[in-house]
Amino acid sequence: MFFITYLRRELRRRMRQAVLVALGLAIGIGLVVTVSAASAGVKKAQADVLSSLYGVGTDVTVTGSPPKPPAPGSAPPKNARSIQVTPNGAEECQNGKCHSVAGTTQDNLGSTSYNPISESKVAAVARLKDVRAAAGGLVLTDNRITFPRHFGQPGSPLPTPTSFNVDGADTGNLSLGPLGAGTITAGRSLRASDAHANVAVVDSGYARAGKLKVGSAVTIAGTKFRVVGIVRQPQGGSPPDVYIPLDRAQALAAGPGSGSLKGKINTIYVTADSAADIPAVQKEIARLLPGDTVTTASSLASQVTGSLASAARLVDVLGRWLSVLVLIAAFAVASLLTMAAVSRRVAEFGTLKALGWSSRRIVAQVLGESVTVGAIGAALGVGLGFAGAAIIDALAPRLPAVISSPTGQNFRAIGPGGVRSLSPTATHTVAVPLSASVTAGAVVLGVVLAVIGGLLAGSLGGWRIARLRPADALTRVA
Amino acid sequence: MYTLSRVTKLYQNGRRTVPAVRDLSLVIADGEWLAVQGRTGHGKSTLLNLLGGLDRPTEGTVEFAGTDLAQLREARLTRVRAQSIGFIFQTFNLVPTLSAAENVESALIPLRLGAAERHRRVTAALESVGLADRARHLPGEMSGGQQQRVAIARALAKQPRVLLADEPTGNLDEDTRDDIIALLEKLWRERDLTMVLVTHDSAIARRAERIAVMSKGRLSIRQDTGRP
Numbered sequence: 001m002f003f004i005t006y007l008r009r010e011l012r013r014r015m016r017q018a019v020l021v022a023l024g025l026a027i028g029i030g031l032v033v034t035v036s037a038a039s040a041g042v043k044k045a046q047a048d049v050l051s052s053l054y055g056v057g058t059d060v061t062v063t064g065s066p067p068k069p070p071a072p073g074s075a076p077p078k079n080a081r082s083i084q085v086t087p088n089g090a091e092e093c094q095n096g097k098c099h100s101v102a103g104t105t106q107d108n109l110g111s112t113s114y115n116p117i118s119e120s121k122v123a124a125v126a127r128l129k130d131v132r133a134a135a136g137g138l139v140l141t142d143n144r145i146t147f148p149r150h151f152g153q154p155g156s157p158l159p160t161p162t163s164f165n166v167d168g169a170d171t172g173n174l175s176l177g178p179l180g181a182g183t184i185t186a187g188r189s190l191r192a193s194d195a196h197a198n199v200a201v202v203d204s205g206y207a208r209a210g211k212l213k214v215g216s217a218v219t220i221a222g223t224k225f226r227v228v229g230i231v232r233q234p235q236g237g238s239p240p241d242v243y244i245p246l247d248r249a250q251a252l253a254a255g256p257g258s259g260s261l262k263g264k265i266n267t268i269y270v271t272a273d274s275a276a277d278i279p280a281v282q283k284e285i286a287r288l289l290p291g292d293t294v295t296t297a298s299s300l301a302s303q304v305t306g307s308l309a310s311a312a313r314l315v316d317v318l319g320r321w322l323s324v325l326v327l328i329a330a331f332a333v334a335s336l337l338t339m340a341a342v343s344r345r346v347a348e349f350g351t352l353k354a355l356g357w358s359s360r361r362i363v364a365q366v367l368g369e370s371v372t373v374g375a376i377g378a379a380l381g382v383g384l385g386f387a388g389a390a391i392i393d394a395l396a397p398r399l400p401a402v403i404s405s406p407t408g409q410n411f412r413a414i415g416p417g418g419v420r421s422l423s424p425t426a427t428h429t430v431a432v433p434l435s436a437s438v439t440a441g442a443v444v445l446g447v448v449l450a451v452i453g454g455l456l457a458g459s460l461g462g463w464r465i466a467r468l469r470p471a472d473a474l475t476r477v478a
Numbered sequence: 479m480y481t482l483s484r485v486t487k488l489y490q491n492g493r494r495t496v497p498a499v500r501d502l503s504l505v506i507a508d509g510e511w512l513a514v515q516g517r518t519g520h521g522k523s524t525l526l527n528l529l530g531g532l533d534r535p536t537e538g539t540v541e542f543a544g545t546d547l548a549q550l551r552e553a554r555l556t557r558v559r560a561q562s563i564g565f566i567f568q569t570f571n572l573v574p575t576l577s578a579a580e581n582v583e584s585a586l587i588p589l590r591l592g593a594a595e596r597h598r599r600v601t602a603a604l605e606s607v608g609l610a611d612r613a614r615h616l617p618g619e620m621s622g623g624q625q626q627r628v629a630i631a632r633a634l635a636k637q638p639r640v641l642l643a644d645e646p647t648g649n650l651d652e653d654t655r656d657d658i659i660a661l662l663e664k665l666w667r668e669r670d671l672t673m674v675l676v677t678h679d680s681a682i683a684r685r686a687e688r689i690a691v692m693s694k695g696r697l698s699i700r701q702d703t704g705r706p
Contacts, residue, residue, distance in 0.1 A: 356560020
């Protein structure tokens, strides 16, 4: 076919130029594909972190509203327990009565980050339209501090509190919530029959750090729990350290202001009928529970900080803009080189016009040449994109993701230096391996962009040809 | 074949207006061979461009087979060139990446003939100029004379009514020049073409039936063609 023959010969004649344009487009397309793959990888990593926070299959979470901090100088709420450290030593006070805690270990399980929600609200949420299932839970922190016998005397340092996260899981509905996301690697998970038992499932990382195994004991709020299973959460997650039956957590824990948590939860995990229903479900729950916080996976993303979050921003902002800039440069180079080639072929095109070729036919020939170069650039670019993604996968840099949540507990030390505070914070820093996966959408986008680049370059050349007067073109031959 | 009436062509050169052709009237009969002579820059090529529809006059009419080329829209003018007018250029103007056969075929593409018909015409055209054995050669692999023969074959493959040749021997040596002119003359006679040939060479011009002389954009007819 004459069109193909002419096209092939012409590209062969200016092979160097065609290769340069194709390479330029390839680099731009490769960058787009690699950035898309890295973005997909970062999003997956973030999703892994978030899903371990709230469990796979959880589309919406409801948490109790954060409690209002007490006004300075105000009296503590009724039944509230507080520990004060004075020059006389450490004292625990409740309702105005205080006693020394020197030489004791204070082990409190509490939730001071969220106000409690009535457990009856779980059923109300489950009945909402577009809600497939709902389960309640308690997100708690166990804070332990051991005061030495001679604590409070001049020069004695403040003891260091330790804490770990405890999840009160609904044993009748374990598929929702953080425990549902994990894989049991030893022993067993919690069962419905465990509802009132002092049994626990321990996170694999926490078990390794504390040398715990099935049969070991963990102490929560001064009560011994037997470890019946070890669970491994998805890579990159920030799971609770210990899972106990919800009923036991409600019995042992105290809410903000040291209130009882019997019949209370502070988190509801909700699954929607479909992904498209999530926004509507979020709105319905917010209407049902106006004072509480209703979040979806996308709004939780802001909780994840650290290098993973930085990588997400880097890929999104810098990666995207870099791709755009490189593509613009590639398009510009392609256009300039095509215009230059058209200039060199003015006499040739003038001759073709003299022979009776219409401008449209000549433009089609030039467009065919530039789109062919664009297609070659696309193929090379997609290959480069796969290579870039493979390099990221091979290197698999592990990016720290930090998820911190204050426990809400506060110890005040009153002494000659003034008031000092101890506010234990439960933070999890997890290393998330970054991966990159090339999606079909990224490949299609790359090909489309390359073809657009070819069309753009050819169109500029074509515009030049369309304006060409044959007489002028032929004059340049001499 | 052609009737030119009071044709003027002006070009703008900055602020200056340059008259390339002034008030030119000319009739070219069917089957006539007209040679156009004149010094460089006096309007010979402009006249050829007007005859070929490659340019439009500023004033006047250029009638080709009863149709004023100046009034035709570009698409129609392109079709007239494709079907009826063959061009031969001083510098051959072959497409360097196409073989001799493909260059000849390029003139047939606008006619939308079938592949078989195109092949037949290409073969016949190359045979008529004695280059059937060079069909696959690229222009860079041929001599000047051979390239001009390919250009002639390209012009004739479409079976035009008119052949317009702008200094067809200008880039050739003397012997080759004679060969090319002899070939053109032979084809002119055999195919009953109307031929307008621009040349500096008086010897070549004298072989034509009539000689027109362009001087500062004005045309005059020489009476001493030496041809009855």
